[in-house]
Amino acid sequence: MTTSEYCTQCPECSANLIQDYSKGEFICERCGYVAMDGVYDFGRESNATDFEEKSKNTRASGSTSLALHDYGLRTEIASGSKDYAGKSIDYQMAEQMNNIRKWHIRSRIVSPQERRLSNVLTKINETCAAMSLPKLLVETAAMLYRNYENMQEAKGKSIACMAAATIYLACKKCRVVRSLDEIVAATGVTEQDRSSVKLASKYYRMMVMEMSAFSEEASAAQETTTATPQQQQQAPVAMAIDHYISKLSNMAKIDTKVERLAIDIAHKTNDRMLADGKAPNGLAAAYIYVSSILLGINILQRDVSSLSGVTEVTIRNRCKDMLTGFKLTVTVKPQARPNHLA
Numbered sequence: 001m002t003t004s005e006y007c008t009q010c011p012e013c014s015a016n017l018i019q020d021y022s023k024g025e026f027i028c029e030r031c032g033y034v035a036m037d038g039v040y041d042f043g044r045e046s047n048a049t050d051f052e053e054k055s056k057n058t059r060a061s062g063s064t065s066l067a068l069h070d071y072g073l074r075t076e077i078a079s080g081s082k083d084y085a086g087k088s089i090d091y092q093m094a095e096q097m098n099n100i101r102k103w104h105i106r107s108r109i110v111s112p113q114e115r116r117l118s119n120v121l122t123k124i125n126e127t128c129a130a131m132s133l134p135k136l137l138v139e140t141a142a143m144l145y146r147n148y149e150n151m152q153e154a155k156g157k158s159i160a161c162m163a164a165a166t167i168y169l170a171c172k173k174c175r176v177v178r179s180l181d182e183i184v185a186a187t188g189v190t191e192q193d194r195s196s197v198k199l200a201s202k203y204y205r206m207m208v209m210e211m212s213a214f215s216e217e218a219s220a221a222q223e224t225t226t227a228t229p230q231q232q233q234q235a236p237v238a239m240a241i242d243h244y245i246s247k248l249s250n251m252a253k254i255d256t257k258v259e260r261l262a263i264d265i266a267h268k269t270n271d272r273m274l275a276d277g278k279a280p281n282g283l284a285a286a287y288i289y290v291s292s293i294l295l296g297i298n299i300l301q302r303d304v305s306s307l308s309g310v311t312e313v314t315i316r317n318r319c320k321d322m323l324t325g326f327k328l329t330v331t332v333k334p335q336a337r338p339n340h341l342a
Contacts, residue, residue, distance in 0.1 A: 010035055066142040067125055069118040070108060077101040116154060120145055123163035123187065130186045133167070133176065141170035148207050157203065160187040161196055165203035177243045179281070179309065180204070241266045244284035251307045254288065258295055262287040269326045278318065282310040286318035294330060 010017060010028035017026040017035055026036040064071040077100065082088055089097075109115045121142055128138045145166045148154065154162060164183045171178045180200055189196040242263050249259040266287050274283075285308040292299040301312045308315075 065139065066146065067121055067138050069114060069121050074108060075104075077104055112155075113149070116159075117146075117149060119159050120154075120163050120166070123159055124167060127163055127167055127183065127186045131178065131183070133171075133178075134174075137167070137170050137174045137176060140174055141166045144169055144173075144207070144211065147211055152206075152210055158196070158199055160184075160189060161200040162203055163187060164196075164200040165207060168200070168204055169207055175240075175243060177247045181309065241280055241284055241287070244280045245287055248281070248284050248288055248304070248308055252288075252299075252303065254292070254299065255295075255297060258288060258291045258297060258299075261291040261295060265291060265328075269322060271325065274321055274325055279310060279314070281308040282314045282318050284308065285310060285315050286322060289315055290319055290322065290328075294328075 008017060009015065010031065010033055012033045013028065013031050015028050015030035018029050019026055019039070024037065024039045025034050026039065027034055064073060068074075077097070079098075079101065081094060109118055124141050124145070125138060128141070141163075145162070148166075161184070164180065164187050167183050168178070168180050170176075171183075181197055184197050184200050187196075245259060245262045245266060248254075249256075249262070262284075266283075285304045289299060289301060289304055301315050305312045305315055
């Protein structure tokens with residue numbers, strides 16, 4: 001008798017078998033013969049229909065997260081005034097449980113490095129939640145900071161500025177257009193404190209220089225044999241100009257054809273001499289302004305500059321660089337007049 005026949009039929013009367021999940025046995029439905037015992041159950045734990053019932057029946061924790069300093073593998077002592085039977089506990093026992101809960105939280109962080117890691121990751125989670133950033137970006141920012149913490153000591157650095165620089169680098173990697181000013185403002189720093197933006201930009205440059213291996217351009221530079229070691233170490237994290245043009249177009253509620261023409265001009269004028277050392281939001285504003293002029297749509301430089309965060313002089317300079325460095329040819333197609341019948 002094969003194993004499949006043994007598992008599906010009774011060896012005494014060849015009847016079907018019934019599996020008892022509570023005891024791990026296969027029992028004959030006709031004669032009651034125990035065909036197999038001690039069987040492992042590899043099926044689902046429960047047939048829960050909603051999340052609350054599934055969370056009650058589960059026996060293991062959820063997936064780990066890099067955004068938590070202990071990866072989410074921890075035990076929480078719940079706060080309550082009743083025991084497992086539903087009876088109220090006395091005052092002394094409640095005070096003892098509060099003390100145990102407090103020292104349990106403190107014992108999870110035993111070193112200054114873990115305390116700094118916990119503070120920065122907590123700030124990253126709060127800032128990303130305030131900006132409604134996706135979960136993928138939060139995990140990416142946590143991974144970047146952990147890698148930076150392993151490569152270089154982050155002692156003495158500002159927690160808010162370090163979290164802002166890490167989120168800004170994660171936005172570059174995940175192709176999410178967010179300015180450093182927006183991220184610093186989301187951390188709770190006032191607009192008058194411009195030193196925080198400068199400090200966050202300094203931390204961002206340090207992270208890019210230290211973790212150039214995580215950037216896409218550095219990976220491409222390592223694959224090529226013509227790249228020098230200095231180029232491999234100093235390859236910055238860049239982002240396509242399309243994202244900035246789309247963001248400004250959505251914020252300004254500009255017509256879609258202006259956005260498409262601006263992206264088309266940006267692709268045709270893709271040159272290092274035009275983009276190196278220039279703010280991408282200023283270039284995007286210049287592309288949108290030139291496209292609106294070519295299409296005959298009235299858009300003021302003041303409106304575009306206020307949304308992009310650059311001055312009107314910057315937009316005019318970028319337009320001048322674009323028009324002097326490249327030659328734009330405009331082809332006008334004649335429109336056929338409709339024939340009016342008498």
